[in-house]
Amino acid sequence: MTYQLYLGNRLYFSWSIAAYLMFNRFGLEDQVKTTIFRPQSEAALRPMMADLAPARTLPTAITSDGAVLNDSMAIAEELASRHPDIAFWPTDPLARGTARALANEMHSSFGGLRSDWAVNLRTAYATVTPPDNIAAELDRIEEIWTHARKVTGATAPWLCGDYCIVDAIFAPMATRLATYGFDTRPTTKAYVAAHLADPALRRWRAMGLANEPTLPAFEADLPQLPWRGPTPMNAVAVDLGTPENDACPYSGDEITHLLSLDGRIFGFCNAFCRDKTVNDPAAWPNFMALL
Ligand SMILES: N[C@@H](CCC(=O)N[C@@H](CS)C(=O)NCC(=O)O)C(=O)O
Known part of the structure; x- marks a missing residue:
């Protein structure tokens, strides 16, 4: 079984983050071909998806037998049904x-x-006072996350034991709470921190920082603060130097682009491979193996 997966701009499209994790957090990355749409706003997406009708929102996955899965939960449930050997849901x-x-x-x-609070993986904002409707939703999130931990006996990091679909579905909410500074309550704090430290999510963010345009429609006019996730290792892109590696750690192709880390030089086959690594070196096992 293979899949065509259609997702939105990596920095802003919330359900696309969840769908990416459904494939890449559960070992299906070799079975999926991903296409990213980059509309200027959600409203501008519809014409871009005309060829995928009746799908009209992202994420959409199309299975190799032709099913159009135009909804996050449909993707989750089909993956769970089509791959019974993978623990998409807990067995208990x-x-x-x-x-x-x-x-x-x-x-x-x-x-x-x-x-009201768009996902934005690029930044964090100074904390604002939430309006009443959002304050009530923040209370509800802490309540149900605490409930999940209590009834399943799961301790950190994930909600119901091992990482499963519920964690992929809540990943964009976790980054949203971090972006807006509402990651301070006991259960929320630990759970958001687990997502921000998750290598798969960090890779998605590192790719987004490498090549996604900044879209005003998704940006808030608030003072910005550093990202609330782990501080990346101190890598920078450089033009000159002799790389320690002979080939790109991702493709095995010839080296054309360089980064420097702690005075050591490493090479990659294109700007995107190099820049996604610069943005968060520790998230990339193939690169860390070079160290
Ligand atoms: N129920 C859908 C909602 C998906 C959704 O709203 N996606 C947004 C982007 S995050 C979208 O495609 N918006 C464009 C539109 O609604 O026209 C799902 O879970 O997949």
Whole structure:
């Protein structure tokens, strides 16, 4: 089984983050071909997706047998059904039921947070006072995340035991809370920190920082602060130097672009491979193996 996966700008499209994680956090990266759409706003997306009708929102996945999965939860459930050997949901019934309830609540709720506080993986903002509707949703998130931990006995990092669909579905909410500074309550704090430290999410963000345009429609006019995730290793792009490696750590191709880390030079086959690594070297196992 293979999949064509259509996602939005990596920095801003929230459900696309969840769908990327559904493939890349569960070992399906070799079975998926991903296309990124970069509309200037959500409204500008519709004509770009005309060839994928009846799909009209992102994420959309098309299976090799032709099913058009134009919804995050449809993608989640089809992956779980088509790959019964992969633990997309917990096997324990209590944990599975809890995970399903929370994932579906995320998918159907939190309209205030979703419409007023756009996901933005580029930045964090100085904390603002939330309006009442968003304050109530923040309370609800802490309540259900704490409930999941309590009934399943899961300790940090993930909600219901091992990483599963509910964690992929909540990943964009976790980054949203970090961006807007609402990652301070006990359960929320630990859970958001787990997502920000997750290498798969860090790779997605590092790729987004490398080549996604900044879109005013998704930016808030608030004072900006440093990203609240782990501080990246101190790599920089350079033009000159002799690389320690003979070939790009990702493609094995000839080296054309360089980075410097702690006085050591490493090479890559194009600017994107180099820049995604500069943005968060520790998120890339192939690069870390060179060190
Ligand atoms: N229920 C859908 C919602 C997806 C959704 O709203 N995606 C947004 C981008 S994050 C979108 O495509 N908006 C464009 C539109 O609604 O026309 C899902 O979970 O996949």
